[in-house]
Amino acid sequence: MRQENEAPVNRAVQGQWNLAVCSRVSTKSMGRERLKRFMENDGSLARACAMDVRLLKKSGAEVVPPDYEIFGETAGTAHGMKIRIVCREPFRPKVSKILREKLSLSKKDFDGLVQNGRIRMENGGDVCRSRLEEETTVLLETVHSQKQKQ
Template sequence: MNTILWEVNYLSPPKITRRCAGCGAKTEHICSGLFRVNAQKKRLDVWLVYRCARCKGTWNLTILSRVNPNGVGPETLRRYVENDAALARSYAMDEDFLARAGADTEPAEYSVCGAEFDPAAQTRLRIVSACPSKLRVARLIRQKLNLSKRDFDALLERGTIRMEGGADVARAKLGKEAIVYFAARAPGE
């Protein structure tokens, strides 16, 4: 059985749509990659700064609120203060965190790197993402293999496509990794 690896690469973090005080309307906000850190007496606040795409006004997304600085850890605190790009991106890409914060997000732009193949051939497809993702596995497969919904559904009906663990391919979300089998049974079935 041939094994293929696809990597989902995000071109930018998800855009947030929210009301901008400066514009007076709902606008797109883009992550600046900067943190705002404020310490008052024995409490620490940390925000991730977003900018309005129209007026460049800012909106601060709360990361930590009124926490004891000793509970954060010196390395993490240093990364906030120095505006660590990787840390900012990890927060900006975390769709669950953004949803808990009440942010209305638009899907992030992405590309899928990896070889195309014939879905009729026995293939083990491993799809990976550096960040947890709510992208549907079916959508990724259809886009990358240029399959119509009708053709994809026909493959599902014939049992040609199966996910490891028996999850429903049509509804499964990527997370950080998904393994899909084509024209073969998944191990343990």
């Protein structure tokens, strides 16, 4: 039995628990379409809520990034290119982590390329701080070696 002043605790049962998505919210403020999706147990809405990191942290869940794979041609930093990153999942890692992994760059080398303007976000955002969106575009300028400059 819970004491009066004791907060409710989410108890995980085989990795599952009830997650309060909306609490004490007027159904009118939610919007007709969103309410309908909740009432019909819309799969995409349930998935979005289940993967909402802010909501999970607020409920006291431990949030661990999922495993992921990076598909596409592996390119070095010697060619100028536009890199389009598409993410269909709500997981939002930092763009810099994905790029460093795909381009096989150390943090130091990556940071140097960013500081020199060789790697930048197409939208002007900060490559080192930006999180992956559903679609993110990064510009990679040609990197000249010392031999090429002579």
